[in-house]
Amino acid sequence: SPKLDKSFTPEVVDVGSHSRMTFTVTNTSDLLAKLGWSFVDVLPEQLVVSEEPNIETDCVSGAITVSEDKEQVTYAGDLTAGQASCTLSIDVTSATAGTYTNGAANLHDVVGLRLPNDATLTFAPAAPRSGAGKTVNSLYMASAVSAVLVGIVVTKKYILKK
Numbered sequence: 001s002p003k004l005d006k007s008f009t010p011e012v013v014d015v016g017s018h019s020r021m022t023f024t025v026t027n028t029s030d031l032l033a034k035l036g037w038s039f040v041d042v043l044p045e046q047l048v049v050s051e052e053p054n055i056e057t058d059c060v061s062g063a064i065t066v067s068e069d070k071e072q073v074t075y076a077g078d079l080t081a082g083q084a085s086c087t088l089s090i091d092v093t094s095a096t097a098g099t100y101t102n103g104a105a106n107l108h109d110v111v112g113l114r115l116p117n118d119a120t121l122t123f124a125p126a127a128p129r130s131g132a133g134k135t136v137n138s139l140y141m142a143s144a145v146s147a148v149l150v151g152i153v154v155t156k157k158y159i160l161k162k
Helices: none
Strands: 003-009 012-014 018-026 033-043 061-067 073-079 087-091 098-102 109-113 119-124 134-140 151-157
Touching: 003 119, 018 073, 018 119, 073 087, 109 134
Parallel strands: 012 119, 134 151
Antiparallel strands: 003 018, 018 087, 033 073, 033 109, 061 073, 098 119
């Protein structure tokens, strides 16, 4: 049976951002046609398909279907004779910080494929919204005065007048 591998790109993103979940179906060394394989991926709790999922596949007869609650994805396709591999990709997101592992335990109704490795995706908490790190744009003449305020970066802009 063809081997199924799973990956996330990037593997670390901010909460609310998107990561690309990709399944790679790799044919056996005989490169014979492998028709009618399929599987269902039940995403870990708090991980969902993005509002704009950016679905892509280069698998022959490739199909990717998302459940209404965006927590399950059904994949299907074929490998033709001589085809070494193909991919199926979709964007996922989470509104909750944490590390999510998605692998063989998440797959159900697997037909014609060897189970994949585990892939890990981390959603980092959003940066704090305090005054630290904010940028203040101020307009100065050519002889501008520099100012340093704790936790605030001051950017100078010069206006040249004719």
